[in-house]
Amino acid sequence: MNGPSLRGVLAPVITPFTGGLAPDPGRFQRHCAWLLAQGCCGLAVFGTNSEANSLGQQERMDLLSGLAASGVDPARLIPGTGCCSLPETVALSAHAVALGCHGVLMLPPFYYKGVPDEGLFRSYSEVIQRVGDARLRIYLYHIPPVSGVAISVPLVERLLKAYPGTIAGVKDSGGDWEHTSALLGYAAQGLEVYAGSEVFLLRTLRGGGAGCITAGANVNPAAIDRVFRHWDDPSAEALQAAIDRVRVILQSHGPMIPALKAVTAHFAGDPAWRTVRPPLVELPGAQTQALLDDLMGAGFAMPGLAG
Amino acid sequence: MNGPSLRGVLAPVITPFTGGLAPDPGRFQRHCAWLLAQGCCGLAVFGTNSEANSLGQQERMDLLSGLAASGVDPARLIPGTGCCSLPETVALSAHAVALGCHGVLMLPPFYYKGVPDEGLFRSYSEVIQRVGDARLRIYLYHIPPVSGVAISVPLVERLLKAYPGTIAGVKDSGGDWEHTSALLGYAAQGLEVYAGSEVFLLRTLRGGGAGCITAGANVNPAAIDRVFRHWDDPSAEALQAAIDRVRVILQSHGPMIPALKAVTAHFAGDPAWRTVRPPLVELPGAQTQALLDDLMGAGFAMPGLAG
Numbered sequence: 359m360n361g362p363s364l365r366g367v368l369a370p371v372i373t374p375f376t377g378g379l380a381p382d383p384g385r386f387q388r389h390c391a392w393l394l395a396q397g398c399c400g401l402a403v404f405g406t407n408s409e410a411n412s413l414g415q416q417e418r419m420d421l422l423s424g425l426a427a428s429g430v431d432p433a434r435l436i437p438g439t440g441c442c443s444l445p446e447t448v449a450l451s452a453h454a455v456a457l458g459c460h461g462v463l464m465l466p467p468f469y470y471k472g473v474p475d476e477g478l479f480r481s482y483s484e485v486i487q488r489v490g491d492a493r494l495r496i497y498l499y500h501i502p503p504v505s506g507v508a509i510s511v512p513l514v515e516r517l518l519k520a521y522p523g524t525i526a527g528v529k530d531s532g533g534d535w536e537h538t539s540a541l542l543g544y545a546a547q548g549l550e551v552y553a554g555s556e557v558f559l560l561r562t563l564r565g566g567g568a569g570c571i572t573a574g575a576n577v578n579p580a581a582i583d584r585v586f587r588h589w590d591d592p593s594a595e596a597l598q599a600a601i602d603r604v605r606v607i608l609q610s611h612g613p614m615i616p617a618l619k620a621v622t623a624h625f626a627g628d629p630a631w632r633t634v635r636p637p638l639v640e641l642p643g644a645q646t647q648a649l650l651d652d653l654m655g656a657g658f659a660m661p662g663l664a665g
Numbered sequence: 666m667n668g669p670s671l672r673g674v675l676a677p678v679i680t681p682f683t684g685g686l687a688p689d690p691g692r693f694q695r696h697c698a699w700l701l702a703q704g705c706c707g708l709a710v711f712g713t714n715s716e717a718n719s720l721g722q723q724e725r726m727d728l729l730s731g732l733a734a735s736g737v738d739p740a741r742l743i744p745g746t747g748c749c750s751l752p753e754t755v756a757l758s759a760h761a762v763a764l765g766c767h768g769v770l771m772l773p774p775f776y777y778k779g780v781p782d783e784g785l786f787r788s789y790s791e792v793i794q795r796v797g798d799a800r801l802r803i804y805l806y807h808i809p810p811v812s813g814v815a816i817s818v819p820l821v822e823r824l825l826k827a828y829p830g831t832i833a834g835v836k837d838s839g840g841d842w843e844h845t846s847a848l849l850g851y852a853a854q855g856l857e858v859y860a861g862s863e864v865f866l867l868r869t870l871r872g873g874g875a876g877c878i879t880a881g882a883n884v885n886p887a888a889i890d891r892v893f894r895h896w897d898d899p900s901a902e903a904l905q906a907a908i909d910r911v912r913v914i915l916q917s918h919g920p921m922i923p924a925l926k927a928v929t930a931h932f933a934g935d936p937a938w939r940t941v942r943p944p945l946v947e948l949p950g951a952q953t954q955a956l957l958d959d960l961m962g963a964g965f966a967m968p969g970l971a972g
Contacts, residue, residue: 379751412750412774414756416752442718443722443724468776469775469811470716470811471810473945473946477945478944481943506778636787636788636791637785637787
């Protein structure tokens with residue numbers, strides 16, 4: 359893994375499924391191309407919003423290989439590779455390294471709760487040693503509301519000291535600005551801090567952070583990228599306020615993943631995008647309409663999106 | 666999957682690892698044989714206490730195939746097969762069916778939280794359809810303190826109605842007797858209810874339940890089996906009180922899995938048993954000694970256990 363830092367906006371790309379609930383590589387590749395054309399600096403495929411944890415190891419590998427073969431530069435990819443089990447995390451991470459991905463976004467093992475930092479340190483250490491490749495660059499994925507397992511600031515510090523060339527950054531989806539702020543204290547030591555929601559983007563950038571990896575970038579990438587490009591301008595506050603309004607709407611009509619897919623289905627004119635894998639359930643029609651009404655009332659669109 | 670109901674005590678067998686953190690089939694098979702010889706009616710290998718969610722798909726398949734090849738009757742096995750991802754759950758369940766296992770213990774997909782019952786119903790339905798084998802018998806695994814995803818009573822009822830020959834039972838590790846009690850209301854419809862801890866065993870049996878699948882059965886199987894065999898005798902209360910005392914001690918000196926392994930290591934005279942896979946951490950020496958002192962003070966032993 360190599361190349362310069364991916365500073366800017368990354369999308370945790372939503373994963374399309376066929377009617378038979380198989381991943382749909384064609385739609386996936388087209389959506390990835392659209393996101394990059396809209397200003398995303400990179401793609402955090404296989405994030406939480408990608409339903410990645412509902413995908414099998416081979417399904418992830420096939421989608422990633424296919425994406426690279428479709429012409430997307432692997433240096434723009436930070437695929438999620440953190441699973442419950444050590445062998446699966448190692449296999450996915452090694453595959454991403456072999457493909458030349460920029461880095462990997464790695465959840466801690468998340469089945470067992472209340473585990474000590476020492477155990478999480480050993481988990482990451484074991485993965486690093488088993489992958490055994492100096493090109494491995496890990497972005498630690500802190501999302502305790504979903505994973506149930508936090509990555510504490512002392513753990514980040516310990517990992518950064520032990521593996522300075524390998525621990526590249528953190529995605530902070532905890533929703534707690536104090537935690538993000540503490541992590542930004544390590545930016546001078548090379549830690550790239552990504553906000554887990556665009557609502558923290560401006561604050562993150564002003565604190566020395568690298569950008570954001572956010573659900574909202576799936577549907578609103580250009581506007582979020584404008585905040586990134588203008589963070590030091592007088593216009594930044596207004597640009598941030600505009601993306602905040604869209605984010606609030608996206609969150610207000612049901613669970614985020616089905617909502618993102620319903621919005622994408624609408625603007626792509628492609629109902630197949632609504633499909634989610636269980637245990638998720640697609641957004642009901644009435645909620646979808648209310649969501650679209652609110653978004654369009656705010657002037658929202660997804661220009662250039664094709665089915 | 667076939668054969669009579671496995672009424673009685675099942676152990677979620679602890680999984681031994683080598684110094685290199687690979688599963689150790691030899692120690693695993695010897696421990697399984699000891700558990701069956703001590704009175705376990707069956708083995709719920711790959712449960713929570715087995716660190717199953719830290720094992721990869723192939724590791725689980727190899728351990729299970731090896732166990733059957735070692736002479737353990739597959740009709741006595743209820744392996745855990747529930748993973749986050751649909752393909753992995755399907756692959757493990759199909760493998761267990763093909764080996765002739767009595768049933769499978771199936772967690773709901775557990776990464777995404779706050780999912781609706783409809784989504785969980787679809788998850789189990791999809792697994793049943795993809796396995797596509799009338800021999801499949803599913804024991805639903807309710808353990809919200811760890812999985813973060815509950816299996817509600819209405820969901821159990823709906824699944825039982827939709828798949829009466831396939832939904833065989835429930836393991837209730839929620840720690841809430843009211844939930845277990847509500848599930849026992851479906852015993853007349855064939856639902857086999859297992860308590861998730863031996864502390865609920867007598868109540869579960871008196872309510873028409875099938876037995877228990879419990880961490881404690883890894884180290885105290887004979888005494889727990891005595892409660893099962895004498896539940897309708899005047900002696901039952903005293904037998905239950907005796908296993909309760911051991912359970913309290915097991916829980917009082919640190920996390921359960923490292924504690925079970927430390928106790929096993931001691932009585933087997935085999936320090937290798939202490940090894941856990943990250944993110945767990947083995948029980949420190951001082952805690953181990955305090956735990957052993959308490960257990961031996963209560964007259965506890967693991968007779969016939971060899972390294």
